[in-house]
Amino acid sequence: MTCRTLVTHVEPDVGGTSVYALVGAKGQCSEVRAPKILRDVVSRAKTYKIQVIKKIKNAPKKVTYEDGYLKFLCEKECSFVVKAWALTGVPVTPFVTDVDIVTNMKNVFTFNIKATKVRERGGVLGLQNLGSAVAIDVRTFDPLSNFKALLVEPLSAPRRSFYAYFPDGSLYLVGPDVKERIAVVRDLMDVVSFPYGYLTSIIRKDKVDVISKRKGTWTILKRVEGAAKSAEWCLVDSTPALAIYYEDHISLVTLREEIINIAVEGWRAASLSPNAELLLLSTGEGVKLIDLNSGEKLKEFKLKGVELISWSPYSDFAALCSKEACWIYSNLSKEIATVRKVSNATSVWWSPSTYNLYVARGNKLEITFFDPPGVKATLLVARRPILRETSRERT
Known part of the structure; x- marks a missing residue:
């Protein structure tokens, strides 16, 4: 039993x-x-x-x-x-420690769900697999949509809302009471949303557009030229900023006029912490932990083949995955806390509501449940990033 x-x-x-x-x-x-x-x-x-x-x-x-x-x-x-x-x-929210991570790293639930990419926010589980995408109510695993989409990007707020991209090039905002067309984008590569509100980025083949809904109209706030590999949102001086990853540098784009360029070379995977203080960079032979303010290399872990990196919502942990294993870096102890064998991971994601760790493996979806205790939400203090330098270029 x-x-x-x-x-x-x-x-x-x-x-x-x-x-x-x-x-x-x-x-x-x-x-x-x-x-x-x-x-x-x-x-x-x-x-x-x-x-x-x-x-x-x-x-x-x-x-x-x-x-x-x-x-x-x-x-x-x-x-x-x-x-x-x-x-x-x-409200009560999960609070995860190193003990929870180490104790429950093998507490894995496996679902026969095909997915090569996974994201979850606001009660929406967005799954992509070979040219199709679905939105699922993560509370019950019931589908939230019955249409055929190419991409789904969940939002934390409004709840049960997500962006959906369709084969005809239309990008929509979909929610319990809304289905609103935002734009027609023929060369869309990805949509990366700021977790809260109507602020998102559209990654195209040769440019990245930051868009927002203001006074009822979707407008382009900023356009950054160049072929990006990926992007993710973080906070800089307590305001949203978009980290855009290119072959030889990372551009940190704020909603002001400032664009900070960080030179990087020979990387296979990279991820900036949500508080914009730390950068994890995989070269394939190891993973470097870099202080973004000083540019100093704080640590280097001898982890080979890491191709996926995902930070937890409050920058406390990061999952580092290769084709054979997933390691968990703890920003609390500044060490690798634990590891679990995982084959053929294609996407990894931390849930902001439960701290569950999702790993997509193509023909299966794995969810690691760390069984954390709960604390009052007012006791959680999100770390605020501070950019000490004002220069536009960093190397």
Whole structure:
């Protein structure tokens, strides 16, 4: 008998916090230890409610909570999704430590879902695979769309919203109450959205456009010429900035007039931390950790073949993946915390709501659940990046 739980989403909800969890049992089962954040949410609550919101297979009629356990009755293999809502006042959010990472690195849930690229925000799981893309409600794994798209890029807010790119070249904003065409882009390579609000970047073959919706109209705020390999958003001086990766340099584009160019050579994978303080750079033979303010190399890890790098939302951890393994770098200890064998990873992503680590492997999707405890959101202080230099060029 095996009973397991996977927290799929955590979000503020009507004066409290909602925790969604997938529960599965391979045989007869009457209880399972509740995830830490669910226990912490309930323990802080004046009142709470737990209910089955999706019956997948042989689901029980009722689930209760008692002494840190979810109680139910499955006489044979079963699976279902529960929602635990608790009146916590201040929202509760996951808080992950090195201990959680090391202890639960092998707590992996594998789904037979084809995906070569994965992103998740705002309750939307965006998956791409060989010229098609889907948007999935991560709470229940139900589809959010029934149309054929080439690309899906989720947003943190508004919830359950995402950008969708269609075969005719149309780029749309799609949400619970909206389907709005933004532009027609014939040579689009990728869409990389700032997590909150209507600010995004369109990567084209020979340029990158930063666009935003202002006074009801989508406009180009900035255009950067050149063939970019990739891009990602971060914060510079507490304001959004777009890091654009080229063959021989990284351009850090702020919404002001400033463009900071950082020279890099011989890299296979690179990622700037969300607080714009650190740069992880893979050469194929090793991974360098660079202080962006001083340009100093702080560390170099002898990790071969790293082709994918993804920072966690608060710059606390980073996943470094090759074709054979994924290492987790801890910015708390400044060391590699742990490693797990992973074959043929094509995309890696940290969930901002649960801290789950997604790894797409082409014909499978793996989710590592670190089972972190929950803390009041007001206790989390996001690190603010400070650019000490004012020069436009850095080498």
